Amino acid sequence: MSAVYINSVACISAQDTLNENFFENLQPQNSVQLLKAIEPNYKEFIPPAASRRMSKTVKMSSVASKYALQEAGIENPDAIIVGTGMGCSQDSEKFLKNVIDNNEEFLTPTFFIQSTHNTVSGQIALGLQCHSYNFTYVNTSSSLEFSMLDAKLQINDGEAENVLVGSTDEQTDRTMELYKLNNTIKEEKNLPVDFLNSNSEGVIWGEGSSFFVLGKEKTESSYAQLKDIQIINKLELAESQQFVEDFLAKNNLKNDEIDAVILGFSGDAKSDVYYTNAMDLFKNSSLLYYKHLSGEFNTASGFSTFMACHILKNQEIPEVMKINSVKKEEVKNILLYNHLGGNDHSLVLLGKA
Structure with a gap:
């Protein structure tokens, strides 16, 4: 596609x-x-x-x-x-x-x-x-x-x-x-x-x-490219890293080529372990979170997509979203990972327009 x-x-x-x-x-x-x-x-x-x-x-x-x-x-x-x-x-x-x-x-x-x-x-x-x-x-x-x-x-x-x-x-x-x-x-x-x-x-x-x-067409005001989306209803914790790696392989990307990863940490100790697990794959990427700004709800990923689009367009990451101190010279690819209470996991890959 x-x-x-x-x-x-x-x-x-x-x-x-x-x-x-x-x-x-x-x-x-x-x-x-x-x-x-x-x-x-x-x-x-x-x-x-x-x-x-x-x-x-x-x-x-x-x-x-x-x-x-x-x-x-x-x-x-x-x-x-x-x-x-x-x-x-x-x-x-x-x-x-x-x-x-x-x-x-x-x-x-x-x-x-x-x-x-x-x-x-x-x-x-x-x-x-x-x-x-x-x-x-x-x-x-x-x-x-x-x-x-x-x-x-x-x-x-x-x-x-x-x-x-x-x-x-x-x-x-x-x-x-x-x-x-x-x-x-x-x-x-x-x-x-x-x-x-x-x-x-x-x-x-x-x-x-x-x-x-x-x-279909890129315009002067374009924010990002929507490259790919992957969704799965149920996922065991042990399978979560493979889920992410298979998605990247499908898009011919290595882990280091993901410049920023936006994770849906919600403060729920039981289900946030999926994000902690996924973080280990991205030692050289900017790790970000957002639900301390938007709250958790069924379509909270709309807020993270909105933020990701602005980050790609402005090439600037708000300090308040940062988990680590890794900073890339240019943000070309952003991976968004979200779920709600450990169910309905989704990966969205956005690229610079």
Whole structure:
């Protein structure tokens, strides 16, 4: 498969990533259980009447997708593909609450209609009046990777030239309560957390929305080449190094040719061992982490992809992301490794555009 170019990026996250100077103002967060996204003033982008009917994830995605399309100079993409782990859980919760409160009678269908996972891609298409291929992937922590793989195949097969790809997830009160009860979210007694040397289970949970325009042709504003993606659902710890090495061999790369590796350390002692294991393969690469900036969530890899694109374009690595002190003269290849709780492992290879 030939390379596909990432021609624009936009991200709404726990960092002020819509601000042009966000690179210098990255603030690590290690002492809260939940990391909220910094939201824009939606009135500037969405009519207030429409905004009131939209859940947080739809609003974040509408704005991030507008930024991405604007930067790429595209009015109507050839396809819209969105990855989400939890979908529109805010509206799902509202609908289920209505079912209970009204004894399953006289229910308005609005919350149910808006609670489906593909609401996000549908709302973006409605706003753009885009009648092209529209698809949503719900594959927990590899939802974005499946979306990008689909977009890459569409472009390589000549089905599309420019594809809008996004990832989005929101926090909701009841779901966060349940995550605290089953120890998915760290207990307060284990805060603040040392993301790289944690000895407790659980994570700091975040949220956010990241959008990218993938194109067949390189442009003046191109950030990176999307070279390859590998996804596996289950992986034993003993197999993790082989998983990475096979992926590099498939792309004719040696370990030393990877200039930077972005690992998804989440502070969960039980599952972070996969990253510690993978680190041993890259003694001569810049090792980076990011979930102390974004929090952990199903599509947190959207934030790491966004950061990787900026690193490749600007040839600059933020100090706050560094695990080691290795510094390459030029960043040509970045490997992203992510999973959620030890499941759904993904590798993404990005190259300099």
